[in-house]
Amino acid sequence: MRRSGLMAALTACLALGVVGLAAAQPGSGIVRPTTEPAKPSVELGAELYAGNCASCHGIAGSGIKTPRPGAADIAGEGPPLRGVGALASDFYLRTGYMPLSSPHDQPGPDRVLFNDKEIRSIVAYVASLGSGPGIPNPKPDSGSLAEGLQQFTLHCAGCHQVVARGGYVTGAVVPPLQSATPNEIAEAVRIGPYLMPRFPSSQISDAQLNSIIKYVLSTRHPDNRGGWGIGNLGPIPEGLVTWWIAVPLLLIACMAVGRRLYR
Amino acid sequence: MRVWRWLVAIATFLFGRRVRQERKRAKQREKRQEAEAKDPIVAQGSPERGAENLVVALLGIASLFALGFVVVYALFSPAGIPNELLGICLGMCFLFVGGALTVVAKRLVVTEELEDDYPEAHPGQQKEIVEIVRESGSRITRKRLLLGAGAATAGAVGLAAITPALSLGPIWDTAPLDQTPWRRGVRLVDEDGNPLSANGVAAGTFYTAFPEGANNEEIGSSLIVVRLDPSKLKLPASRANWAPGGILAFSKICTHAGCAVALYRKPTFPVIEPKPALVCPCHYSTFDPYTGGDVIYGPAGRPLPQLPLMVDDAGDLRAAGNFSARVGPSWWNVREAPTSE
Numbered sequence: 308m309r310r311s312g313l314m315a316a317l318t319a320c321l322a323l324g325v326v327g328l329a330a331a332q333p334g335s336g337i338v339r340p341t342t343e344p345a346k347p348s349v350e351l352g353a354e355l356y357a358g359n360c361a362s363c364h365g366i367a368g369s370g371i372k373t374p375r376p377g378a379a380d381i382a383g384e385g386p387p388l389r390g391v392g393a394l395a396s397d398f399y400l401r402t403g404y405m406p407l408s409s410p411h412d413q414p415g416p417d418r419v420l421f422n423d424k425e426i427r428s429i430v431a432y433v434a435s436l437g438s439g440p441g442i443p444n445p446k447p448d449s450g451s452l453a454e455g456l457q458q459f460t461l462h463c464a465g466c467h468q469v470v471a472r473g474g475y476v477t478g479a480v481v482p483p484l485q486s487a488t489p490n491e492i493a494e495a496v497r498i499g500p501y502l503m504p505r506f507p508s509s510q511i512s513d514a515q516l517n518s519i520i521k522y523v524l525s526t527r528h529p530d531n532r533g534g535w536g537i538g539n540l541g542p543i544p545e546g547l548v549t550w551w552i553a554v555p556l557l558l559i560a561c562m563a564v565g566r567r568l569y570r
Numbered sequence: 571m572r573v574w575r576w577l578v579a580i581a582t583f584l585f586g587r588r589v590r591q592e593r594k595r596a597k598q599r600e601k602r603q604e605a606e607a608k609d610p611i612v613a614q615g616s617p618e619r620g621a622e623n624l625v626v627a628l629l630g631i632a633s634l635f636a637l638g639f640v641v642v643y644a645l646f647s648p649a650g651i652p653n654e655l656l657g658i659c660l661g662m663c664f665l666f667v668g669g670a671l672t673v674v675a676k677r678l679v680v681t682e683e684l685e686d687d688y689p690e691a692h693p694g695q696q697k698e699i700v701e702i703v704r705e706s707g708s709r710i711t712r713k714r715l716l717l718g719a720g721a722a723t724a725g726a727v728g729l730a731a732i733t734p735a736l737s738l739g740p741i742w743d744t745a746p747l748d749q750t751p752w753r754r755g756v757r758l759v760d761e762d763g764n765p766l767s768a769n770g771v772a773a774g775t776f777y778t779a780f781p782e783g784a785n786n787e788e789i790g791s792s793l794i795v796v797r798l799d800p801s802k803l804k805l806p807a808s809r810a811n812w813a814p815g816g817i818l819a820f821s822k823i824c825t826h827a828g829c830a831v832a833l834y835r836k837p838t839f840p841v842i843e844p845k846p847a848l849v850c851p852c853h854y855s856t857f858d859p860y861t862g863g864d865v866i867y868g869p870a871g872r873p874l875p876q877l878p879l880m881v882d883d884a885g886d887l888r889a890a891g892n893f894s895a896r897v898g899p900s901w902w903n904v905r906e907a908p909t910s911e
Contacts, residue, residue: 372841386839411842461761461778465832465851476833477856477867478844502843504775504836564672 337406337420347424352432355425359406364388368436384410391498392439393430398494400426402487413479413501416486445493445513447520455522458515462506470539471526476502485527489520617711621677625670629719632666635659636726640733649785660730667723674716678709750790750897752877757782758793758819758887765886766795771817773797776834776848778822781889790897792822793877794831794848795887796859805862809894812862812878817887819877820863821897824850826870828899831857848874862894871900 338358344351356364363385365371370387388396399405403417421429434441460469466481468474473483479502484492493516499505511519529539537544639659642651710716758766758779766779777795780786800816812818824831829852837843847866848857855868863874875893882888 384839384842386841465830474851475854476835476849476851477847477854478835499774499836499838501838502835503838504834506775507772509770509772510775510777564675 339425343424347427347431349428349431349435351425352428352430355421355429356432360388360429363407363410368433388433389437390439391433392437393434393442394440394494395498396430396433397426397442398491398498398500400429402491404500415480416482440497443490443493443497445489445517445520447489447517447524450514450516450518450521452518452521452525454515455518455520455525458511458519459522462511463519466503468541470529471523472539472541478502484523487523489524492520492523617709618677619711621673622710622712622716625673625678625716626719628666628670628673629723632663632670633723633726635663635666636723636730639663639730643733649787663727663730667727670723680705680709748896750892751781751784751788752790752889752892754889754891756784756889757882758795758879758889761786765884767885768815768817768881768887769885771795771797771887773799773816774836776836779819779887789823789828790821790893792830793819794822794834795819796834796846796848798846798859802860804860809862809876809878812876812890814879814881817879818859818862819879819887819889820848820857820859821875821877821893823898824852824855824870825865825872825874825898825900826850826855826868827852829853831855831874 338355340351340354340358356368357366363371365385365387368388368391370389371384372386374384399414400421401419403419404414406420407414419426430442459467459471463471466474466476467484468481471484474481487495495503496506496511496516496519497508526539529536531539537548636659639656642655642659645651646653646656759782760766760777760779763782765782766777771777775796779793779795780791784791786792796818798813798816798818800813803813803816803818805812820831822831823829829850831848831850833849833851835844835847835849835856837845840846846859848859848863849855850868850870853869855870856866857863857870857874858866862876865871865873872895875895875897877893878890880888880890
């Protein structure tokens, strides 16, 4: 209790100090302490959190649900992070979804702004805010590709497209999964980032998740029967190509029937 | 007595016919001699009865395929006959018609290639061209048979084309299209047949459910099940107890074009993100589960049909009735309620 109180006070002080710092700096930069320790630590995580995350997620992960008056162009809205655990923070930081320049943007795969040591520190700090799920350790090698395709088609392909090329849902862009790591896929399934539904283990078991990941990894190099995948994007490019090839072929056939070719 | 009269009538008819044909033939002979005397531009082609037979045979097969379409349409059932047969029948029909036309063009019509430039508008030359065109068909010996076969094929294709219009009613019984396997007491199961318990339905995710013991492939079978905060529901008053514990079930078939509504939009941070919605991936019709499936975006013209739910003594989800509206893509009279099997 005393320790957490101290932590909150420390974070508050840091947050106040950093707000001043942030005002003096260009909006997009990452705020770092002047001397970073050599190893990842909860303390470093707390400092980085205060400087880069607290403006939206609130002090010590309490979240900010109502717009703060006088917050200029930063509305300062973000969900609380208590209890989300290492799983969610690891996902959002490793994919570059966070930090987000505006809370009204959809978080998307972006340049990762923190280095590995900093990510470990922030993850450790967020995990210390409340008990939550840890970073999963999926084993796609133990999965079955056939089950993966079946489960992916059932739960994921509606948005992510059957070969995981991504797409749209009303109100959001659905990312392609070709560059996602097994850990990121496992984390996203459990969290349901942004508008994606979350799938608890009662919906998709860990074994099924391994199969899904195995399938998603296989879509990086899909087996293109016929030799040309046309981007594996589905019926629209396939239809275009069919018509661009089928129409000339039909014309040639017509001309052959009409004996015009022999002139 | 009567029989005798009949025999006389038939004999008269046959005899008269022979006489008529004799006269006709004589006339044709006269005509041909006249034409020969006139020295035709296009050389008389040798008649090819084999090619004519081939054309008639091809057109006959095409007609059979067109009639096959009508038969498949009449006997269609989702479990028995694959609907691909409809397309195959029409496709093969047109393929054989194309084949017949190709044989006519290649083997029956005499081809006359003009080496000179195309003649300018000149009454005399135009007459000449008309004569060339007429005489080009000179190989055909059984014109009426070929025309008859063509007409029969065209009739069969026309019949196939108007067959689907019968589904508009009232000749065809369209009632089976409105039946769903749901009625009060039918248990919800997942794709493996395991019952769906009310406590097992978590918020923030979606489930696909089917009626226990029914055909999952039927259009009225599949459901999309979600759990929402019961205090935020804005269902119509008549559906007040359709969602026990905030669990709602909707038909998974989009009311626009019949795709599976396979997307559940669920905000992680509802304060600033779009609200929950059921979305169809085909044309992005978006339905609001809070208000009972109203369309909030996209081309769908009517709400997603909702299925009333209840929880049995064992805690499993069961249907409390049939859907709020007809399931599937919209067509004529679609506002009427569905019927139970």
